[in-house]
Amino acid sequence: MQELGITPKYIPGRANIVADALSRNPPAAQQLMPSSAEVSRMGRAQHLPVRPRPLPEAVPVSVQPIGSLGAEYADLPDLVPEIEESQTPVKEGDGQQSRVGMELQSLTVSATQSQAFLDACRRGYSANPFFHPVLQYLSQQHPPALTPDFALRLRGMSLCAGLLYFEGNRLCVLRSQQGTVMAGVHTPLHAAHFGTGKTYRKVASLYYWPKMWRSVASFVRACDRCQRSKGPTAARPGLLQPLPIPSRPWKSTCIDRLTDLPPSGDEGFDVILVVLCRLIKAVVLIPTHSTAGAEETARIYRQHVSCKKGFQRHIVCDRDPRFVARFWQTLHASSGSEVDFATASHHDTAGAAERMNRTLKEALQCLVDTKHSRWSEFLYDVEFVYNSSVHEGTGFAPLALDGGKSPLIPPALNLPVSVEPSFDAKEFLGEHSQMIAAARDSLRSAQQVMTRNANRRRRPAENI
Template identity: 30%
Template sequence: MGFLADYNCRIVYRPGAQNRKADILSRREDHKSAVKEGGETPVLISPELFIAAIQTDSDLNDLIRDALHDDKAVYKILKSLEEDIPVKGWKLDNGLLYYHDRIYVPNEPEIRKAILESRHDNPSTGHPGQFRTLDLLSRDYYWSGMKQSVTKYVQACDSCIRSKHSNRAPEGLLQNIDLPNKPWEEITYDLIVGLPTSEGYDAILTVVDRLSKMVHFIPTHSDATAVDVANLFVSFVWKLHGLPRKTISDQGPQFNAKFLRQVYKRLGIEPHFSTAYRPQVDGQSERLNQFVEIYLRHYINYRQTDWVASLPLAEFAYNNGKHSGSKHSPFYMCYGYNPDFTVGNTKESHVPQADDLADFLKEIQTEAKAALEIAARQNAQYYDLNRREATKLEVGDKVYLSSANIKTSRPSHKLEHKRLGPYKVLEKIGRNSYKLDLPKSMKVHPVFNIALLHKKPVDKYDRDPVPLPPVVTADGEEEYTVERILDSKKDNTWEPKAHLANAPEKLAKFHREHPEAAGP
């Protein structure tokens, strides 16, 4: 380096195709390594490594010798060989019985378990699949039914279930929800969040009638509470269409709060919630959200600050368009005619007389319901092409839960286990969903579709399961240490005392300092 310091060098990268003169430096005769014929470079390995590897199989072989004479399946073969009577394919050498040069393993579960473990769980084998495990095993050992033993061993391997992708089709065929008999009897709703602020709003509440497909787009706030949602429901839905019999929504806190559940109970409404990480349950709202977002992209300004002004027209455009399932527009389904949408259009539209309107609407709605049911069956046929029948689970069964949508305390999700658990099934919810006994640290709704679950196989080898992972939190939530309570809300809510179980001293101090504040 001292020699080069006397020169003003400039290092430039040159691709190999343009730097052929440099090849001679790597091809000098005196730089060549001693290489055997066949191109393999000799590598010296410490003898201790061989001893460690051989020692494992040597211990297994001692166990095999001790158990060999207790195996009734080969008693006659052993007796013949010990009397120097040849048996085709079999030989006896140093106390071990060989079948086609492979050691025969007697029917002793602990020995076979140890051998399977050495060919599957060992870091040098890396938890291979059934085919490769069988290949590694059959190089040295043999017993009758070895393939079935490998299959059961690998299928019940806790580490494999946790760590590997599933190559099988997802479980659970499409289960269509029965349609209502009249418009606005059943509704679905969802919240579109993450929008830029426009007129003070940054979210949209979408409400859809399940039969007519008529929608309402209501501007609101991302932090809307259950009380806010209830007020919007009264102002924009109830006053126009009356009280629905059933609602369908996701597990958002605005929809699943105890306040809103109490409102539903008082009004006699039956709420239904999609299972955790299963948007297909409320696919109607999910598709509608896409329509709203696409519509707004067409008509809002560059700074995206005027989308609220476009919502009424977006709602009209959707309600005036023919639905692919019902073959009618939502307007036509509800009112029996399509409204004009251009200025100066004086064409007379056919509107039934009042006496005939009720029968006309009933006929339209009956036809549309039949069309929607046909469309739903067709969708189910396409959906089920890449699915398989759901595994039937019973209360008390243990299942693994997919970690695809759950963030744990581990640093990298890429290296996280593919499944968590196993967890106990507490209850069957609906046709394909189950409630699990999750630890309190997993702050997710405990009801999951069968597609996210994997039943824990029965392990005939009774292996010790891998310890459960550390505390798991959902969606990156963290539990904070309470330093001090500054204020309290006086609105009526239904909150369990357990929510403040980790800060009893701070809670008591707050009420000592503020005796007039609302208590828990």
């Protein structure tokens, strides 16, 4: 602030008065509200009946009947909303420029039970199989003894002026009137098309009928406006279908790119190509550039993976432009490799590579600290540490499954050298085969657990 030449000045709290929308004095009522003549003229222009309603400060209003609210509210014949609207442009005094016209709307909605609605309930009780026995029993001066089932139905019921009430103040509604009641609580302006829970609580506070929750849920689920305006809340369609487990190491790999990294090293690497074996979970990390195309990506993949681990039967990758390019697909098809692309927006197809990206990013953040441009110097250390650590899915270190024995790590070099026992080739191959089989069994168990957990948030779907 000193460099900018700003001098702070203290203002006491009482003197610090800032004009805002809340502290400004409201304009005069005669300037904001239209006159009675203007209201009458507006009502005649819209062919609406004009009926003054007493409000504070004698503000005149115009009232619209339910028929003028549009087709959306035409299905509410038994609810009588009263809507008041008034609009007029605000004008300044003489000699001042007129401001932009502003609309002042006063909306008051009150849904009241009409007499026709109550009469329909009285007449319909006698034909309703649920409420008719209750009405007959409560209408008798000397009712007979109750059966256990009927006593359960009669619990909380009362009769007043020919109308049945549940729990004192909840009017019993017939099936033919349930749609009108739910529409009056869910679709008007004051309802805002809320969900099943809020709509049910509003309906249940005033009305009652059997299986009310099911009726409200069906009504809200079938509401056209809710289906168009709200996002889906149902579980994802389609159950999880894991990929088959490979039979030997480096037969199938997952490929992904970790992008948006700061330029690192003399060559300015800003992308990491992540290649993961789907069986032993060994990873190969290759620094590259974001400008590398399909040919450059194929070259470094062949140099670091194919020439050192052998060619792959299957390569799982996302729909990156480099992977869907014709050069990439033709190159691997000529060598006998099959490229499988993940469906768009389904990152769980190559989920192992996505999870490896997260692990790699967290490890690099811990190593580089504030030297973000040096991440490429630690990349191969992260690769060795990951491949020499025991994987949760297989139960073995990736290098142990790849080479047949656990690699030496720096702490092991400080231990005294012991005489290594001689080993037989058959015994070595047998132990390696057992390790691969045990890793496959562990992966199969892990897949079952992941599939069970993922399907809790999914639902079966046809043709998926």
